[in-house]
Amino acid sequence: xxxxxxxxxxxxxxxTSEILFDNICLNFGKRKLFVDxxxxxxxxxxxxxxxxxxxxxxTLLKLAGRIIKPDGGAxxxxxxxxxxxxxxxxxxxxxxxxxxNLKFFAKLRGKSLGADEIISLGERVGLDTKxxxxxxxxxxxxxxxxxxxxxxxxxxxxxxxxxxxxxANLDDDGRQKFFVQMQAAKHDKIILLAxxxxxxxxICDEVIRLPIG
Amino acid sequence: MNKLLIVMTLAxxxxxxxxxxxxxxxxxxxxxxxxxxxxxxxxVIAFFTGAFYAAKFLRTQDFxxxxxxxxxxxxxxxxxxxxxxxxxxxxxxxxGAYWNWDIRQTSIFILILIYGAYLTLRIAVNDEKIRAxxxxxxxxxxxxxxxxxxxxxxxxxxxxxxxxxxxxxxxIEMDSIIxxxxxxxxxxATLIFVKLLxx
Amino acid sequence: MKLSACRLAEQIAAILRKDxxxxxxxxxxxxxxxxxxxxxxxxxxxxxxxxSLAPNFSAALLWLVIFFAACAGISGTFDDEANSGTxxxxxxxxxxxxxxxxxxxYVFLSLIMLAIFxxxxxxxxxxxxxxxxxxxxxxxxxGLIGLSAAGTLTAAITVSATVKGGLFxxxxxxITLPIFLPAIALTETALTGTGFDADLLIVMTIFxxxxxxxxxxxxxxxx
Numbered sequence: 138x139x140x141x142x143x144x145x146x147x148x149x150x151x152x153t154s155e156i157l158f159d160n161i162c163l164n165f166g167k168r169k170l171f172v173d174x175x176x177x178x179x180x181x182x183x184x185x186x187x188x189x190x191x192x193x194x195x196t197l198l199k200l201a202g203r204i205i206k207p208d209g210g211a212x213x214x215x216x217x218x219x220x221x222x223x224x225x226x227x228x229x230x231x232x233x234x235x236x237x238n239l240k241f242f243a244k245l246r247g248k249s250l251g252a253d254e255i256i257s258l259g260e261r262v263g264l265d266t267k268x269x270x271x272x273x274x275x276x277x278x279x280x281x282x283x284x285x286x287x288x289x290x291x292x293x294x295x296x297x298x299x300x301x302x303x304x305a306n307l308d309d310d311g312r313q314k315f316f317v318q319m320q321a322a323k324h325d326k327i328i329l330l331a332x333x334x335x336x337x338x339x340i341c342d343e344v345i346r347l348p349i350g
Numbered sequence: 351m352n353k354l355l356i357v358m359t360l361a362x363x364x365x366x367x368x369x370x371x372x373x374x375x376x377x378x379x380x381x382x383x384x385x386x387x388x389x390x391x392x393x394v395i396a397f398f399t400g401a402f403y404a405a406k407f408l409r410t411q412d413f414x415x416x417x418x419x420x421x422x423x424x425x426x427x428x429x430x431x432x433x434x435x436x437x438x439x440x441x442x443x444x445x446g447a448y449w450n451w452d453i454r455q456t457s458i459f460i461l462i463l464i465y466g467a468y469l470t471l472r473i474a475v476n477d478e479k480i481r482a483x484x485x486x487x488x489x490x491x492x493x494x495x496x497x498x499x500x501x502x503x504x505x506x507x508x509x510x511x512x513x514x515x516x517x518x519x520x521x522i523e524m525d526s527i528i529x530x531x532x533x534x535x536x537x538x539a540t541l542i543f544v545k546l547l548x549x
Numbered sequence: 550m551k552l553s554a555c556r557l558a559e560q561i562a563a564i565l566r567k568d569x570x571x572x573x574x575x576x577x578x579x580x581x582x583x584x585x586x587x588x589x590x591x592x593x594x595x596x597x598x599x600x601s602l603a604p605n606f607s608a609a610l611l612w613l614v615i616f617f618a619a620c621a622g623i624s625g626t627f628d629d630e631a632n633s634g635t636x637x638x639x640x641x642x643x644x645x646x647x648x649x650x651x652x653x654x655y656v657f658l659s660l661i662m663l664a665i666f667x668x669x670x671x672x673x674x675x676x677x678x679x680x681x682x683x684x685x686x687x688x689x690x691x692g693l694i695g696l697s698a699a700g701t702l703t704a705a706i707t708v709s710a711t712v713k714g715g716l717f718x719x720x721x722x723x724i725t726l727p728i729f730l731p732a733i734a735l736t737e738t739a740l741t742g743t744g745f746d747a748d749l750l751i752v753m754t755i756f757x758x759x760x761x762x763x764x765x766x767x768x769x770x771x772x
Contacts, residue, residue, distance in 0.1 A: 166477075166478065202641055204637055204640065204641060220641060221641075221642075222638075222641055226634060226637055227634065227635075227637050227638040227641065228633055228634035228635045228637075228638060229635065229638065230567065230571060230633075230635055231633060232570070232571035232574050232575050233567065233570060233571065237567075237570065241563055241566075241567050242638075242642050244559065244560075244563040245560050245563055245564075245642045245643045245647075246642065247556055247559065273574075293642070408770045460723055460726060463719075463722065463723045464723040464724075466719070467719045467720045467722075467723055470712075470716060470719055470720075471706070471707075471710065471716065471720060474707075474710040474711050474712045474716050475709050475710050475711070476711060477709060480709045483770060483771055484706045484707075484709065484710075484771065486770070487702070487706060487767045487770055487771055488706055488720060490763070490767060491699070491702065491724050491763060491767060492723060492724055494724070494759055494760070494763055495723065495724055495726060495727050498727035498752060498755075498756050499726065499727055499730075501752060502727060502730050502731055502749070502752060503730070505734075505746070505748075505749070506730055506734055
């Protein structure tokens with residue numbers, strides 16, 4: 138079981154705006170998920186990652202986000218790159234209000250958000266912060282939480298976006314708003330989008346299909 | 351190596367039974383000391399060996415070091431139990447009580463607790479990678495307590511335990527035959543430990 | 550991602566603030582710790598029928614109560630976040646050392662509150678005479694620092710364990726013995742007013758420093 142996904146040579150040839158997976162090996166118990174996977178992902182566009190369930194889409198994002206470490210090989214990120222993510226596995230704090238969640242994560246990245254910024258962020262994702270800003274996140278619907286996660290994503294302004302089925306629980310309005318934000322932001326970022334949703338695949342500039350086995 | 355160890359062990363047992371003179375007023379059972387000292391020694395070196403391999407595992411992420419660290423703890427646990435029981439028997443013979451929270455009894459009891467905690471942790475974590483990581487971290491954390499306990503315990507507990515083989519003035523207060531057999535037993539036990547570790 | 554000391558302090562403060570906000574809204578853990586301590590003290594006092602104890606016995610009991618109440622209160626330091634799925638998010642957005650020290654300081658402050666709550670009750674119910682209050686306060690302060698450092702790392706160690714309740718105290722007890730033994734001896738001298746051994750305070754201070762340093766180094770490997 139050995140596979141290599143060829144490097145995709147497009148865009149600017151600068152080392153600073155790419156994620157390099159170099160001979161990645163990863164096992165879960167006895168199951169070998171990745172064997173010598175080499176992959177180069179360039180920034181400036183939305184890169185879709187598709188493939189059957191259990192093929193390792195989310196795992197690839199976690200490797201890029203340094204949430205899990207490979208058993209072999211190395212993941213190289215641009216120097217000093219900051220990472221933000223929207224993923225079903227990355228929850229926000231139920232015990233904090235929407236605004237507290239937002240301010241907390243922004244603060245971790247050294248940003249202090251003003252009231253105006255919060256309102257404008259809310260408008261960009263379609264979450265009315267005047268009404269729901271002081272509501273604890275535990276009272277939010279799945280879709281509202283997802284919008285709050287987008288607000289956090291937009292507020293920290295990271296260089297790398299790791300998105301795992303980001304619009305799965307959103308209505309059409311939410312989806313459109315999010316797609317607009319992604320298109321607007323993609324030029325100076327590396328955006329990885331793991332999905333099998335056709336609407337999400339459509340907005341990708343490039344799609345990598347992970348093979349089975 | 352195996353045969354040599356068996357011969358050596360049998361020779362030492364023979365020496366203890368026939369060669370070593372009976373201890374005055376304590377009878378043959380007091381010879382359990384030739385079992386107690388070597389097992390206690392192995393229990394202690396197994397503890398440090400485990401921590402050594404734990405550190406090596408964390409540095410290299412090589413899982414064979416995790417296996418060695420775990421095995422050292424398993425062997426150490428068995429030896430610490432044997433040593434505690436034989437020590438209690440000796441204690442009963444010499445001071446009339448199985449247990450009295452003497453410094454060394456306290457130390458060895460703490461060692462039992464640490465080994466027990468470490469081995470329980472290993473059973474309680476299912477994921478191999480996480481198990482190796484957390485048990486290595488715990489092993490190193492527990493080894494840090496040793497120098498402190500060595501300093502604290504003598505201040506808090508009164509000791510009845512015989513002085514170490516070589517006492518503070520540098521004199522050896524033992525018959526040479528007893529000393530030789532005892533040292534041979536310690537070497538033998540160490541070799542058994544190495545053998546079990548590298549099996 | 551290496552952070553400057555200033556940014557690290559900012560992250561630690563943010564995490565601490567967040568834990569306090571959630572801790573105050575979700576009082577369950579905190580209340581459980583306090584009432585666990587109260588129940589234990591009441592239980593001991595009731596079963597002895599209000600007999601006043603020898604100082605060495607009172608000192609040992611006090612630390613026993615603190616240890617087990619602390620176990621009840623801090624074993625879930627990382628479990629709560631791991632179970633609710635926020636630990637992954639936190640690890641992505643914050644430096645790993647900031648997470649450790651944010652949690653450690655939070656644990657320390659909760660234990661200080663535990664001590665402020667339970668020590669006076671203990672003194673009243675067991676009719677203990679405190680001869681040297683300064684020694685008692687210094688001992689509790691130093692003891693709780695070490696307990697927080699060791700407890701936070703142990704909470705991180707047990708986060709993936711299948712058995713939770715007992716395991717935490719089994720793991721924590723042996724590594725905090727170099728704190729408890731001097732703490733009990735010092736508490737005894739604080740009650741009797743005699744036999745004060747300053748070396749034991751120094752030992753506790755050094756061991757606290759070593760536990761904090763070791764937690765910081767070892768926590769990187771747990772990531």
